[in-house]
Amino acid sequence: MNPVVNDFSVRIATPNGTGSQTSNIVIHRALLRMGLAANAKNLFPSNIAGLPTWYQIRVSPGGWQTMAESWQILLPLNQATIGKDLRESAPGTVVIDNSDWKTAESAFEGFVRYPVPFDKLARGIDNAKLRPRLKNLIYVGVVAWLLDIPIKAVREALETVFPGKTEVVDLNESAAMIGHEYASDNFTKQDPYTTESADQVGNKILVDGNEAAALGAIWGGVSVVAWYPITPASSLAENLEKHIEKIREKDSEGANRFVVVQAEDELAAVGMALGAGWAGARSMTSTSGPGISLMAENLGLGYFTEIPTVIYDVQRVGPSTGLPTRTQQSDMLQVAFHSHGDTRFPMLLPANPGEAFSMSCQAYDLAEKYQTPVVFMSDLDLGMNNWICDPLEEPSADFDRGKIASDEVIARLEKWGRYRDVDGDGIPYRTIPGVTLHPDAAHLTRGSGHDEDANYSESPEVYSRNLDRIARKISGMVVDLPEPIFKPGHGDMGLIAFGTTDWAVEEALADMETTPDYLRVRSFPFHQQVGEFLENHETVMVIEQNQQGQMAQLLAMEYPQLAGRIVSKTYYGGLPLSANFVREALQSASEVEAR
């Protein structure tokens, strides 16, 4: 049997809230210590304790960060799902099970089984109080034995997880060793999977998208943060608060140059963000589906009164409560035309932590320069899963606060008016209360019809003109929005994707012979290149993670003349997208073409 080195997925099934998460992370971290670009996906339930969780770690020669559809090694350690877990595994799968459970032998047929008496072994753990948690470490040891992970790597992983707590590390390590010893004493290796140290990670870092976005906000100069807890967005604001407390310099009296408010709900959170943006601070709020729905009315106000702020929508599976702990890209249509009346919200579409950081940082410039709420469209997979990626890059650009009607500007302009299109780009000059002191500066911002000078108006002409200017302003944003990324292929087919779908696409394309041209869209409204891409390809497949093909629909709306070229392929089961889905989608398209 030839060994299969550094190329497998391990799937660990446990009930949540039992401490198994630590063990899973230790395995992942140990592989990383070996220099392997191991990826881990956490499939957790909307629940605090007791429901099924799966953790899937993948090691691959390409260092792919996508989840594989299948796995080679299974730890079915949740009695509630063991049957299903085994049934879903391919023949030949390596299974490490709890032999104390007396699962029917027949269930293991066709698998390579390593039965471990976890309950019995756990009794060997001295510390009775910690025993229930430490018990989970036993399987870490078994996995280490199986995959030939050095004990040193396990220990280093524990040190990362419990920094500075040598005693805890020791305790955990010895629990792991129970499993390791049991396995080496009792099993002979019957399967081919193993690891070897490698240099897949180099300078790379491991971070999730929410934390990266939070850091981007700090670098972007956010100073008023208002949020309401919701999975999968909570960790964005929580990380922001954690980091900003440490790294935002205090004033001379040691006071904060920021404020984080946990609002009573999302209506208030976005209201505070808009109020702060109106007053001249860089502000943000973060949320997910239900929250973004609740923000509809206030976002419409922000759009029409032209108030800068940044909204983070970490998308989860909708509609309604949906699957709050699963991933999707299904708020696209809603956000693009959020709120009643004619609106068109700019959206940023990051695909990886690096972009989460840079786009989040840039969002504040965009919001202020174009005086509009900007929506950062992330998703649970990007936001809550860890990704191996390049280090975050110091932004090269200085703050662009856009057109501020300072006293000097007002004095210079012939006649200043809050909504006058002085420069022909649709962007007016805004004032900052208390900072702009010129007597002409004062006005009342209002969501009702208003003229160039912010005065109330019900005139049809004034109204239409204002709406047209705003539309022009938003369309004009493309010069500053992140450009689409073009990757030439061989075929004459085109492929469009955005956000985290990119990872699966990249992996699928890597091992295809004839690849389509690939365009990754990174913002809305679309750049000219998007239209050109449609023009240059008879067939353009759009792959995305929602039911309706919302990006495909947005493209059809924006390019009706070319809409007939679009083929929409969608996945909406809530799991991170696999390369296989993309492969099959492309396959099906080329079959259609061949006919």
Place this chain on the structure above:
Amino acid sequence: MNPVVNDFSVRIATPNGTGSQTSNIVIHRALLRMGLAANAKNLFPSNIAGLPTWYQIRVSPGGWQTMAESWQILLPLNQATIGKDLRESAPGTVVIDNSDWKTAESAFEGFVRYPVPFDKLARGIDNAKLRPRLKNLIYVGVVAWLLDIPIKAVREALETVFPGKTEVVDLNESAAMIGHEYASDNFTKQDPYTTESADQVGNKILVDGNEAAALGAIWGGVSVVAWYPITPASSLAENLEKHIEKIREKDSEGANRFVVVQAEDELAAVGMALGAGWAGARSMTSTSGPGISLMAENLGLGYFTEIPTVIYDVQRVGPSTGLPTRTQQSDMLQVAFHSHGDTRFPMLLPANPGEAFSMSCQAYDLAEKYQTPVVFMSDLDLGMNNWICDPLEEPSADFDRGKIASDEVIARLEKWGRYRDVDGDGIPYRTIPGVTLHPDAAHLTRGSGHDEDANYSESPEVYSRNLDRIARKISGMVVDLPEPIFKPGHGDMGLIAFGTTDWAVEEALADMETTPDYLRVRSFPFHQQVGEFLENHETVMVIEQNQQGQMAQLLAMEYPQLAGRIVSKTYYGGLPLSANFVREALQSASEVEAR
């Protein structure tokens, strides 16, 4: 000078809240009494008293119910707007002004002027207390003189406005006579406009769309009404309450078979409507832009848990507060994909009071049969302006309560489950708490992922299957949704419109030589005929009242292969659409074709 009989518009400019509305209505009613299908549009501000209001009455040989872009007779009786009112009038316009205001003579150049000293004349009104209000009646008399409206018609109009109050009628009539006498004593007719009795109205009725929709709801069997005040939707619920108190039969104890709740906001209103729908009552809520935005999250719950209810969106000018007392069709995209996640809400698109009644009535059947919130998309022009139309028609169909899992049904079905697709049409059988008593009936309705038996599930397959079934169910609604109306023309161009845009289209087409084929869409999702219409025409112009061309965009999304044929023409100034806009739009298109 040849008389121009029954063909003119009168525009009356006054400050609102001064009682002039009564006078305007009296003029309108007097013309109606003469058998003229006079139309009146009320252009009022978002304010209670003092801001400019215009009332425009149109008499035309065709009895058109649209507002004309110009007027032949102007009463500029608002000092705040007199300059603008005169400037906007065409040369030759007949002007009845208040000569006590000492407006510069030059302002009246090129007009046919009848200056009336309204302030002086008002002193002739005996009743000092009522004088400020009665003063407005003077111009009624002048207009009656000008247009040769019989005093009898004026008196009858007053009797309609003040039913049973002879004294008030007398007082008002004598005030009107002051104006009439002054005019006949001092003026000689110098303009051609006059009226003659005619038989334009016959059996027709005069009603606004909100009242018609309210009655439709009563005939549809609504029993739980929850609403929150908002212009232009308030009068829908208020009329509903007024009528249902009178015409819904009480129970044997004289108690109500309905309940109307003024909720604390729209979030609560839609919550109550959905709660009642879930419990098995026919329920509704009515609102406009800001309210429909606030309903986003709860409507998503209704969609995904499959709860019947009816939402009335009486559209006004958005975004944000917009022009709350002006009309628009600009919530289409928002409502179609309301709420986060993948949703597709059925929409009814009434164009006139008759349809407001019938579609409102039908909405309850649709909501219950398809177990979904149904959105009735009206607008301010339909809802708040009066329209001459055919009498409301008794619905021919009995209630269709859809698939209710009664005890018998559950017993009969092999295995009942709340979300099982027993019949292959995507529509499951629902239970009614307290009515369905079968032991298998109980379940917990939830907005989170659920399987066919309403049990919690995070399975990707279960989730996708459920979403697909719902999508199939919604698409399947076309068999019961109001069909588009096709009106063949001569050209090979197609024209699509919906809702109140129809009136302007009909008028424009009536006097064109080469008319396009016209399809009026009456619901979403679209019927097959809509796709066929696009297939059969190289060019299809879509005319609508919003900035973005939202219907055009919906069509592009639904028919990407044919999207290139769509030409979008939009008006979004907030006034009722004129036939002239349609004429010019069609003109521009034929010019494009000719090139």
Place this chain on the structure above:
Amino acid sequence: MSEEKAPAVNQLGLSKADYKAGASTMCKGCGHDRISEAIIQACYDLGVDGRSVIKMSGIGCSSKTPAYFLGQSMGLNSTHGRMPSFATGAHLANLDMNPIGVSGDGDSASIGMGQFVHMIRRNPKMVYIVENNGVYGLTKGQFSATADRRSPSKRGKFPREDSIDLCGLALELGAPFVARSFSGDKKQLVPILKAAFSFDGLAFIDVISPCVTFNNHEGSTKSYTHQKEHGVTYHDPFFIAPKEQIDIEYEDGELQEVTLHDGSKLVLRKLEKDHNPAEISSARSMLMETRDRGEILTGLIHVDTEQPSLAEVSGLSREPLVRQEQGDLRPAAGVLQGINDSFRI
């Protein structure tokens, strides 16, 4: 007394198991599970037909619990903070049903504050339970609006604002039935729940319900220990159903009786101090005094059986709206004719 050893089946011939539902997915030891048990006990004792109950909730750990009690009842797990409106609609649709609304402190005191306040004003017949743990359990331990300023999080942070006392708020808003209890005190909670079921109007119960995962540590004012140490009550309550024989001997002034709309009684055995829950001023001062002393008052704080319910003030037919047929709802032939005539020009 009714709380003594329950028989194997109740008056409907149902066993306690018939009042249970799916297995709980709460954390082991979560206060919410105890409240579910108390609901089961109360309904079993009262002989409630589960099919006459509807279970309404918002979003949160607490709001999940309707899946774990009264499996014969239908329920609606609505959106975050909106249970009151859904429950009001469902109640109005069918006056025969008995709604139990279950909510959390985040659900009712944060996002749901508006609906909480307005539901109290409307006074629909309904049992409204807030399972109050001072945190957002389901989103992992952030402070809710009932977190006390002096009560640190597990990580040692303190809330920046004063907590909201939902009972105080309910009193100020004129709620006719205001009680507080503790998920660890079934002896008190069960009779209060029974009285709530028998009450024709909004029966509000704030139940301190410790979150063992995020808010049961030292220093927390919503922990089991804290409530045991600082909870005070002025009555021992017991419930007497209309049919039950009353064979209690008592001295004058020692017991207070509250007679509920269906004839049942909540009997309050006085402890230490006088407090008459029928007097609003007594309720107010008791609550304020204990609050000022850092105590948490439990028991029936206030009751007013005179306040008209929503159905009453709405003049609503007692025959449930859901049972009205087309013949009852659609106006008779001819009525439309009359309306058309009134619109005639």
Place this chain on the structure above:
Amino acid sequence: MSEEKAPAVNQLGLSKADYKAGASTMCKGCGHDRISEAIIQACYDLGVDGRSVIKMSGIGCSSKTPAYFLGQSMGLNSTHGRMPSFATGAHLANLDMNPIGVSGDGDSASIGMGQFVHMIRRNPKMVYIVENNGVYGLTKGQFSATADRRSPSKRGKFPREDSIDLCGLALELGAPFVARSFSGDKKQLVPILKAAFSFDGLAFIDVISPCVTFNNHEGSTKSYTHQKEHGVTYHDPFFIAPKEQIDIEYEDGELQEVTLHDGSKLVLRKLEKDHNPAEISSARSMLMETRDRGEILTGLIHVDTEQPSLAEVSGLSREPLVRQEQGDLRPAAGVLQGINDSFRI
């Protein structure tokens, strides 16, 4: 005394006209206009620089009024019921500004209840005025949540629910400055407004402000007549700015002084009965007693100058956030390096 005959210009050299703004579009006689006048008067007297004020409002007739006072101030007319959140955000962005929030009873007590409650808990420095007329003026006269049950509409219908007493609610929620006044009583309203401006925290003022078009008829409990007949107060207030000479002679016990954060004083001349607004229990009992008698208590009901404001508990820099530059906000070069290192594998 400061209310005596105003000079032609104030300490800033500004005339009263400088504190006015666009012409009002309220109905003639609307109470709201009187409140705008009182705000103008108070700011003129205090010598407030209009450019240091931000005017925040929701939606309604009342919420339109910021267009009609302080034309030198910027303002934001937000969405219905959401003024508190917009104002909180704007306040935090710039602690140098003085927010005046104007709202209606529909805006604050109906749709805005949640934000009203939570703004009180947060206690930002701000003047919060509810222009309370018991109806929705702008949507033409529907009942609001402050409409009393016994107060019929113009068409003779009665509200189905009890009204909400915003002052009672504010007290229960621990608001540090609670006052009620009447738009028809400038003599009382102006000094209270001045005290509110000088208060470092949330100064809540419920101003009865009759809607002449929809709620000023006989029977209405929010009419001019009703307030004149049933309004009661226990103090005559007057305001003394820090710089003003105090040359008032008074007998001990007749006057109460409230010293505000900027050193100014609100002096309360006692009428009839004792009521010390610094004592919360006195405030509560006064409010309850008068309410029970069908009276409407006006004046400064409660004040507590010790409660920490939102900015304080947030540890926020006194230098306004809007004035922080990139150099203050973006971490120094090298910090990102350190973070990357911590993420290194």
